[in-house]
Amino acid sequence: MKPKLDLVIFGGTGDLSTRKLLPALFQLHRHQLAERLHRIIATGRATIPDEKFRDTVRDNLQTFLPAGEWSEEVWSTFRERLHYTTINASEPADYLALGQLLDNAQAPGRLYYLATLPSLYGEICRQLHAAAVVNEHSGVVLEKPLGHDLASCQEINEQVAQVFLEEHTFRIDHYLGKETVQNLLAVRFGNPLFSPMWRNNFVDNVQITVAEDIGVEGRADYYAKTGALRDMVQNHLLQLLSIVAMEPPVSLRAADIRDEKMKALRALVPINADKARECTVRGRYSAGAVNGTAVKGFLEEAEFESADATETFVAIKATINNWRWAGVPFYLRTGKRLSRRYSEIVIEYKRLPFSLFTNDPNELTNKLVIHLQPEESISLHTLNKKPGLTNKLSLQPVELHLTDASRGKADRYDAYERLLLDAINGDQTLFMRRDEVETAWRWIDTIIEAWEQNGTPIKDYNSGTMGPNAATALAAVDGRSWYE
Ligand SMILES: NC(=O)c1ccc[n+]([C@@H]2O[C@H](COP(=O)([O-])OP(=O)(O)OC[C@H]3O[C@@H](n4cnc5c(N)ncnc54)[C@H](OP(=O)(O)O)[C@@H]3O)[C@@H](O)[C@H]2O)c1
CATH class of the missing domain: 3.40.50.720 (NAD(P)-binding Rossmann-like Domain)
Structure with a gap:
């Protein structure tokens, strides 16, 4: 004890x-x-x-x-x-x-x-x-945030390491405390149905969306120096990506899980200046209406010198170069003042090679959708016969909910309850290891340098939409679309 x-x-x-x-x-x-x-x-x-x-x-x-x-x-x-x-x-x-x-x-x-x-x-x-x-x-x-780039993150980590051992250091990303993120490990590694199909032979693309409907509110000065890439992608989105992409760990011990997450992060292909043009989109909200209320644009709220260099939205096509994921794009997007607040991961499976049915084979796909907020649940989108006395068979989507219906109030908890309990008990599984955070920053820094080198413009989007049109185009040029 x-x-x-x-x-x-x-x-x-x-x-x-x-x-x-x-x-x-x-x-x-x-x-x-x-x-x-x-x-x-x-x-x-x-x-x-x-x-x-x-x-x-x-x-x-x-x-x-x-x-x-x-x-x-x-x-x-x-x-x-x-x-x-x-x-x-x-x-x-x-x-x-x-x-x-x-x-x-x-x-x-x-x-x-x-x-x-x-x-x-x-x-x-x-x-x-x-x-x-x-x-x-x-x-x-x-x-969080642990620094604003790799160098400042390393400096903080170094200062902390002079006093606390790494095995006594708990770096929080509250997304990891969500029940559904842990359930993702159960779904992936507990079901022979899913495990063999969790790879490029079967998966067409992965999408991770963290959408906020609020603006920068009282944090305009902090946000003006930070932006969506540093504020959200470096931590939440890359943590989710690493859990989706990791190899099966040899055990559920913290070190084994974190070793595999780390390998996935290391396999992320750097997005340099050449790639940034086709693989990233920066956006900034302008005035509009969210949930029926008129709202101001970012530049009217954040009257700071550097505000016009700050993105409030980012979309990225990321690539993981390893045996499991080569050829599968990971589309990431996050932003403020979007149409609604939600976070989800979508695993979209490959299309039918041709269709026996009246549907266009491009039209319907199987998807595993992991909803993280506002509600936490997992659903599998399958295709069934459209019911009725028609001569021709056609398909329609049917959603299977994989959430435990018996999950009662006592089983619901806030992510901070989970994380505080684990930190008190010394369990590091759901916390970020130093090398994970620094590897994530290294990948982010390359994108920031590429944007500076390219002078990547920030595209305006109306508040209450899902970001600039260029984000839609990012997936559309590959013949894909964001799941909404
Ligand atoms: N708020 C959130 O939802 C949220 C979410 C994720 C991460 N975070 C992170 O959590 C941290 C705290 O955020 P917050 O929103 O709670 O900030 P906050 O409301 O501004 O509170 C800052 C706290 O730090 C104390 N403090 C400030 N300067 C101090 C000093 N020189 N010496 C000792 N204490 C000092 C303040 O105490 P007194 O003013 O009473 O001295 C106050 O308790 C930040 O790193 C933030 O990025 C916050």
Whole structure:
């Protein structure tokens, strides 16, 4: 049995803690899942007495917990676990005070969750080490973004590595905490029906879409320096791609799964300046209407110098050069102010070589569709006879839902519950290893350099659509279309 631990949240007063981390911890406490967890110590720069902090958390939980999940009874014991201590990231005395608070033989373990500006990660780790509050049972959780390019990511990783072992470092991509992403492993490796067909002999193309209907909202300044490629593709989309494309691991242990994901990322063909012209599309939303509401364009919202060099949409045709995937395009797209909010992975199987039926063989294909949000489910699109007393047989699509209908409320959880529980228990399977993150950045950096070299234009799209026409053309020139 691993020793009990205290969880220290840097950024304990911030948006992420308020909306995600503290509600997730409340739910873990409710279900008595986090047995190793002793205390939750939130930190921020302000001086706030424990009782006042608890009052604020109580109000926030009532707002941000899923409907019907608030419970006075659960709160009465959860609140006892909650503490607050003042830490300014660069103030050594604050870490010494933390050390006194942590000095607890009952819970020798420590898990530091860095939910604050990534530019502070190095400083926080250095100060934790200097104050001698890192021991052999200590781990660290790092929120994204880990840098804005390979060099800055390596710098953060290096600073963290001077204090924490890689096997105690948990890099979060909350998409990996989704039940359906884990179910994808079950579907792929648990079903002889699918496993042999998960390759280029049978799969025509793979599509990964992460669509947001919101704009940059209050994050315009951050976003103006970041853009869709860095903000979404480097982490979420490439993580999903690596799980779809990986070879079967030799076991479900973290190291074995991450080795295979890493190999898939390494097989991604770099998109240099020549390829970028035909394989990438950059877009930027202009004014339009989303869900019936008129909205402004990005440039009206982000009045920054570099804003006109920032894409809010990107589509990519990626290629994986290995035996399994050679010749299968992976179409990736993500953007803001699109027609609706959804994330999904589509595995589209090859077309019929010719049609016995009245349908055009190009018209209908089998697809495995993995929906990640807003609802999580998996469905298989098959073809059946169109019913009726007609002379000619024709096909129609029929969707088979592979989601467990008995999945009850108790089986539903937020991705942060899964990830916090795993980090507390020291299970790294659903976290990104250093080499994965850096390999992903290397691939992204090549695209950014190619865009700079080519002066790749950013094409406007109306808010409320699925991006610029060029994104449709990216698949259409190959005789394919995005699944909508
Ligand atoms: N919000 C999200 O949904 C989300 C999603 C994914 C990833 N993230 C990542 O999570 C991290 C936090 O995001 P957020 O949205 O929660 O940010 P936020 O609302 O701006 O909160 C920042 C937190 O950091 C603390 N902080 C700021 N400067 C500090 C300093 N010098 N020393 C000590 N503490 C300091 C703030 O505390 P005080 O102001 O009280 O001192 C506050 O608790 C970022 O890396 C972000 O990219 C956020």
